[in-house]
Amino acid sequence: MNRFNVRKVAVLGAGVMGAQIAAHLVNVKVPVVLFDLPAKEGPKNGIVLKALDGLKKLKPSPIGVADDLGLIQPANYEEHLGLLAGCDLVIEAIAERMDWKLDLYTKIAPHVAPHAIVASNTSGLSITKLSEVLPESLKPQFCGIHFFNPPRYMQLVELIPTPTTRPDVLDQLEAFATRTLGKGIVRAKDTPNFVANRVGIAGMLATIAEAEKAGLSYDVVDDLTGKKLGRASSGTFRTADVVGIDTMAHVMKTMQDNLQADPFYASYATPAAVQTLIAAGALGQKSKAGFYKKVGKDVLRFDAAKGDYVPAGAKADALVDRILKKPAAERLKLLRESTNPQAQFLWAIFRNSFHYVAVHLAEIADSAREVDLAMRWGFGMKQGPFELWQAAGWAQVAEWVKADIDAGKALCNAPLPAWVFDGRTGVHTPEGSWSAAQGKYIPRAALPVYQRQLFPEKLLGEGGVDAATAGTELFKNDECRVWTLDGQVAILTLTGKMHTIGPGTVEGLYKALELAEGQYDGLVIWSPDEPFSAGANLEAMLPTFMKMGAKGIAPEVKKLQDALLRLRYASVPTVAAVRGLALGGGCEIAVAAARRVAHMESYVGLVEVGVGLIPGGGGLTYIARRAAEKAALTGAADLLPGLKDAFQAAAMATVGTSAIESRKLGYLLGDDVIVAHRDELLFIAIEQVKSMAASNWRAPLKTLFPVAGRNAKATIAAQLVGMRDGGFISAHDYHIAGLIADVVTGGDVDAGTLVSEEYLMALERKHFCSLLENPKTQERIMGLLQTGKPVRN
Template sequence: MTRLIIRKVAVLGAGVMGAQIAAHCANADVPVLLFDLAAREGAPNTVIDKALAGLKKLDPAPLATRDRLQHIEAANYDHDLARLAECDLVIEAIAEKMEWKLDLYARVAPFLKPDAIFASNTSGLSIEALAAGMPAAQRSRFCGIHFFNPPRYMPLVELIATSQSAPGMLDALESWLVTRLGKGIVRAKDTPNFVANRIGVFSILAVMHHTIRLGLSFDEVDLLTGPRIGRPKSATFRTADVVGLDTLAHVVGTMQATLPQDPWHAHFCVPNWLQALIAQGALGQKTRAGIYRKQGRQIQVLDLALRDYRDSAGEVLPDVEDILKLRNPAEKFAQLAAHPHPQAQFLWSIFRDVFHYCAVHLADIADNARDVDLAMRWGFGWAQGPFETWQSAGWREIARMVAEDIEHGHAMAAAPLPAWVFERDGVHAAEGSFSASAQQLRPRTGLPVYQRQLYPERVLGESPSPRGETLWENAGVRLWRRPDQDARIGIVSITSRMHTIGDEVMEGMLEAIARAERELDGLVIWHEAPFAVGANLQQVGEACRAGQFDLLERMVDKFQRTSMAIKHAQVPVVAAVQGMALGGGCEFAMHAAHRVLALESYVGLVEAGVGLIPAGGGSKEFALQAHAMAQRAAGGDVFPYIQNAFQTIAMATVAKSGLEAIQLGFGRAGDDVVFNAAELLHVSIRRARALAESAWRPPLPSRKVTVAGRNGIATCELMLVNMAEGGFISAHDYRVARAAATALCGGEVESNAQVSEQWLLDVERAQFVELLKTKPTQQRIAHMLETGKPLRN
């Protein structure tokens, strides 16, 4: 397979999706031309400029760092079509109107590079029909490429071939999307709404149908269809508001118009109450009113009986709550189906009808059941796909229950379950997942790009990935290796809950490093997200309550020794960071020889939130960075580089991406940012091997570090005085921030004094322990343990 090189991308259409697709390409260091119509008056690129400005305001942020915006250029169809010849990939993302798309294709086709890939981001139109609008010579390089919203965060991209799409082109594009943009790919068949939207929109319609049938309220249903059943917090009706009620109606309309033979066709319609909202302009979140609206601080929900909004106050029946807490899926479904309450009947009904729909349509919409399940996980945020849920609950028994409901007219359609359903014990097995069209199990794709995923996301019933060979472990840490990858690169995984760093983790890390130095060539700190959420506050809180401050000082000293062991290990230690790396977790990563950060890494020194400062060497590392940068600057003044670090620590700033983590100083310019988290371990092992082979050696402890001293502390205090007088911070916030300034500036020494690295550690440890002795800090720790939220006191 020829490697696909994409030096520049063009996105046609600067709407919500087009602009965010462009943003994610820019995140990946791919320059983008973002096209739209030329403005009728004024500057021709007004439409695109407005879209680019909007990218900076969206939440969640489509841009990994704000400076990514410079990689997107505005262009318009009247003046800039010739620039399409610069682009290796062109993604069309205009409105879902077949005639508009075909008109645009005719207009842009003459300007495309002969070897450019042209792809439509349509959410459901026929790819074959769209391909017909391209010149015959370009159809082999045309396909569907359906991103999900928001494109940065939603893993799913559906790749849809036409009868003429070149297989090699599709394989190369899939590989590029997986590694460069970090996507999970499902090869969808060219059927209306493809895989995820076909199942997901039907699921929403089923929820709406049974909500009305059983007389439930919208907020009640959202309580039932969120995390309690493994779905996102936005559940069903809040999700509809976020997507846009008009957008949802459009997708439903596509199903109604293009699927006349579907046995569920009678349900492919927009309910009257939803049509009324759309007619009123209440389209959901974008118009600040839809099924829900916000009145002041109160969330209100539409009540069909009242024909008006009321305060949201749904609740789940205790009986149903108890059933949902059952660990055994088979028992859970049996009790839901048998329970007479509308909430229980509702839950059984929505699962039953989705199971029924998926079974009947598997052959039509997807190559195999795994693709359906991964599409729903990646595109709709379900914890399990529909076939996984069915199989986990007992395939044959659920099939019997569904068939019985169909026979008695309880299901939404009368179509019988396919014969294959009764011939199997499930659709997922060690050898692969069932293909209804081929009537056999399909293994995963053999594309080389997936060899980089040592622990890919598996569906229920698939063979698990190798656990690796354990070399040593204790209660908090496991040292192991993957002999099939590199037997002399060790992997150390924190095994405590949420990967908190307590005494057993520090002991384990010290032992793992010592063993790696004796027996291995390198070490990778890796485990599934989160990387680590900081020190074990439970242990700290208990010691505070017992007044064991000498013990706490020894604990902080061990934390510092562990961080320094990571930094000065005689083999390279690579931190593979994914998810949250907060407090002590951030400090461990900062001390590693190298960091491989997943794009979606949330990194920060957040100790100020519990009335503390970083004391695992984080403050010291910022002081060392300031010294190094000052040495390269005219005059050698340290404080300008301390100032940013002070604000970062005092405000407990958390980087919202791996790229931003490097900008804020939690990483270094040479660190790697990996867009596909499943590739994190592979890249980290390779990086550790490369460091070992390059005669890497640890840095020597710094003995002469120039610090800002008293003048630096005083300058930081000036900022604090203004904030305190303005009522932005409390007296204890002031004290905590001053302690941070003291640690960063090297303590009460003369400005530009030179101190050792150990001196800096001693200063931050002393400041940390003094804060622990204060009542407000103890209150903040207790409140965080009780509520999971910071206390302002």
């Protein structure tokens, strides 16, 4: 297969989705031409310019750093269609109107490059009908590409071919979207709303209907259908508010218009509450009101019976809470047999889900794999419906669902397909996933791009090697595992809760370095799940602190500092493969490695201020050293300008909101690698080690370096006084920030004094231990351990 080289992308439509798709493309450094209609007043590109400005205000941010918006070139259809000739991929993302899309295709077709792929980001319109207006030469290069909102964060992208789409076009687009954009690809059939929205919106409609039947309020339903079910924390109705109630209604209408023969058709009717909210302009989050709205600090929910908003906050019954913590088989049995209305409601939505996906599998997807992955990646579920059914006992659940259908309790009387009862134990096996259309198990795609995913996300029943036990184990304790996958590179995996750092981690790090230096090309620090590390294990410190006070903690801090210096000066290349949170000590491990490979959604920072401490594992020493290195590169005599931003980040516990921003904060460096797809992280980290080893990489030499000194510390202190007196920071924050300033400027020394890393780490250790004795810090630590939330005092 020829490589599909995407040098530039055209995005047609600067609305909510188009602008955010453009933003995600430039996050991964793909230049974009963003088109929209010419503005009637002002600059012709006014609509696009306004959309780009709007991207800066969205939360969560669709852009890694705002500077990258400069990679988006504004354009309009009147003046700039000629720019399409320089684009390798054209993504149409205008409003969901068939006539508007067909008209636009007629306009752009003469200008599209002969080799370019053209794709529509429709959420449910027929891709085949959209293709009919295209010239014959372009039809083989046209398909659907359905991003989920918000495009930066949602992993799912559905690819939908037409009967005339060339197979290699789908393969090329799948490789690009996987490797470059970091997406999980589901190939869908060209049926209304494809896979995820077809199943997801049908499920939401069924949930609304069952909630009304059970007399449950929206807040109770959201508490029941969020994290307790292993789904997105927003539950059902908050999710509708985020998606947009009008958008959801549009998807419903697609189903109503195109699925009259569907046995579940009656359940696709637009709920009365949805009609009421749309009529009132309450479209969800974007209009500040929907199923919920916020008034001051109070969250209100819509009460359909009253036609008005009432206080929210009701929770699930304790009995149901307990049931939901049981294993799958026991959980479903207890829900089905319970007389509790909430339990009956949950059984009903599970039953409806199993019924729906079984009846529709042959029509909407190549196999059950596509359904479950679509629901994981598009709707935030930990398990897809087929996975849950399989986990709970396939045959027994099938009999329960059949009994409810026969008793008239289901959404319709369509029987479960015959294959459900053929003696199987599920639909996912090591051989592949069940295809109802083909009557066989289909293995995963074998495209070359997937060879880079050493431990891809697996579905229940698929089998395969588990990263927790893979390779050859070299060492293991309660907090980490050292192993090798290929006999060339050693891997250190943290295994404790939230991958926090304790004595076992220090022991494992020393062992990993000893093994790597003696037998391997280098070391990768990686974990198959998030986070990279949430920092020091404060809870594990408590017994020692209670018995010996700060004097008992100081030696443990020294051991961590020494271990991270050992990592920094290892004689073989070391790479930290960062995914998710790398906070406090996790950040310090990352910056001590020779190089970092970070997933795009990595959040890196020194956050010890939140628990009333300062970084103690060398994080502040790193800041001081980096300031000296930057000054040496530019020839600057004054170290303070290169120090201020990093000091502020540590003093304010600023965390990079992406790997891109973490690089801007200085926690990632210029030669570090940012990876779009999380499952490629280990592969790329291993390749980095091998490349560094092959190019005769050498560890940095230990040297002394200059610090900013007491005058710089005094300058910082004066600014801190203003922040304290202005009420921006508390007195304790002021005290902690002063200690941070003392370390990063080198203490009570002249500007330019040469110091060692050990000298600065001793200052870190001294101030860290002094804060442990401070009642305000103790209050913060205990508050975090008890509530999980930071205490501001």
